[in-house]
Amino acid sequence: MSDDRVARLLLTQEIALFLYAEAEMLDERRHDEWLALLADDIRYWMPMRRNVKYGDTTREFTRETEDVSWFDEGKDTLTRRVRQIQTGIHWAEEPQSRITHMVSNVQLLEATPDANAPREVLIKSRFLIYRNRVETETDLLVGKREDTLRRDGDGWLIARRKIILDQNVLMTKNLTFFF
């Protein structure tokens, strides 16, 4: 294999391990560690999805920073969400949910400037989130994520996350957890 292909393979594997480690933090409720993975200027966006006519792809999603979305925020609000859970009186997460993040289909879309010494990468993955809370309340959320990761020392920071959930009417009563 050429050097470039090896570099991309290694980079893809490194990123997959990063995403698994991130999922581990969320599932183990290590939310402060998770916040430390977020760049200070992170954009965290989850549009809503409309049923539209074939080919009308631009109107399928609500627009970032224009329309109403499920999430469209930065680190300040994400931090407040974590702090709210940590009050112990956020009733929608008290008692806390049991959550598993499955992450798969990790694809490296872009490495800047290149895969040998990347400062930034654009990646795509699939998620399947299982949530079970109180007694029998159960949610299953499936979709795609598009992340921009930024090199930070030996590790990575999440600089942008776009979350595409495959639902129209949200079939979950709340979104008290992270994607």
Next chain:
Amino acid sequence: MPINGTRGYHSGLVDLASGMISREIFVNEEIYAQEQERVFARSWLFVGHESQIPNPGDFFASRMGEESVILCRDRAGAVHVFLNSCRHRGMKVCRYDDGNTTVFTCPYHGWSYGTDGRLAGVPYFREAYHSELDRSKLGLVEVAQLCCYKGMVWANWDASAPPFLEHLGGFQRFLDLILDGWDGREGQAELLGGVQKWIIPCNWKFPAENFSGDTYHNISHRSVDLVGAGPSGRSRRDYGELNVARKLHVSIPDRGHQTITYVLPKDHQPQAAYQSSPEVAEYFRHCEEERRKRPGENSRMIGAPGEIFPNVALLPRQPRTLAVWHPINAHQTEVWRFFFVDRDAPRQVKNFLRDYYIRYSGPAGMTEQDDMENWNYAHTASRGTIARRYPYTYEMGMGHGVEDYEFEGLRVPGRVFDLTKAQASEEPMRNLYKRWAQFMEADSWDELMTWRHEARAKAAE
């Protein structure tokens, strides 16, 4: 015979003399089925906003209670609301959330309807129907009444219902608080793109009652108050001016509409708000000044959560949203939440408000999340045979309301509770359920228009 809310089976479940209301009205599936017929098929329901359908052929798929409906503007520019169901075999003729079209074509057998609802095309009309089908009688089913009020579209399936504004009664000025601009100009509200739709596992009356003016559930929101989600980064809202205002519960008797509202003193000066953004703070300071220059009592009123009977909730101020509680069955509700801004506000102000709205409201809303948890498990824990034997109590503040409330020259309609000291009352909920019981009992709208009976009785004297 006047309806007094104390006769018959349903009134027995809603016992206003003792302030007790049976859990059956929330969890009983037979009552739910009757409710669809007696409440939702006869009530004025919110369908959408004209700004969603600005051009001929524009449509927005909406709901009226359990039913799917199409709000659309026909080629001549007229607004219609149709049942979204083909007259032949019932298939939905529109399964897009919104868009523009010249025709709604049923994907099952191909019947097609114009945007005015007329049945335009029937495959094999000559051959299979022998040209004998009366197409003029088979247009899309249209609502009996429709009212566009300051951009909002309301509709009613019942031709005998009173006009929308008569149904609103004294509540019109509270609805205006969400539809008029913050500077007081009429009908300046603009809908942000995107309607939040989600399902909550409880009867629709839990949120309806909460938004009627539950000022008693502070503990629900203590966590968000601690971490802060408000426009100035603290608490849930900016409370500065509310501290000098009279805090009131207003209930419009025999209409079933009720709200929290704040009335400012006559000589009140604007207070600091929206402090985390200088530009946004300046916009609201300017609007406040303009508002005070305008004649009319609404310049001293500040909107707060309220409910228009049966299933529309208003939050005219912080955040400025409207929610519709669509029943799915006795145990599930589909919420549709719409968000408003001033049409002429700078982009930066709209962005700031949108950020605030979605961190406050909806499934990701740090405030609303905790409400839904409570409604969910209050409903669940009320379904058992034993639980159903014990009615909920709505006794708070019984007999302490006043009519003809006035504060420094401003008269407030309906029955008013001054909450400035009392903090809470359950008069709004009693008003909601009294109206609900009247709907469940009454066989006709003539019986339900109690205000007309009084006028008639006076005329007879």
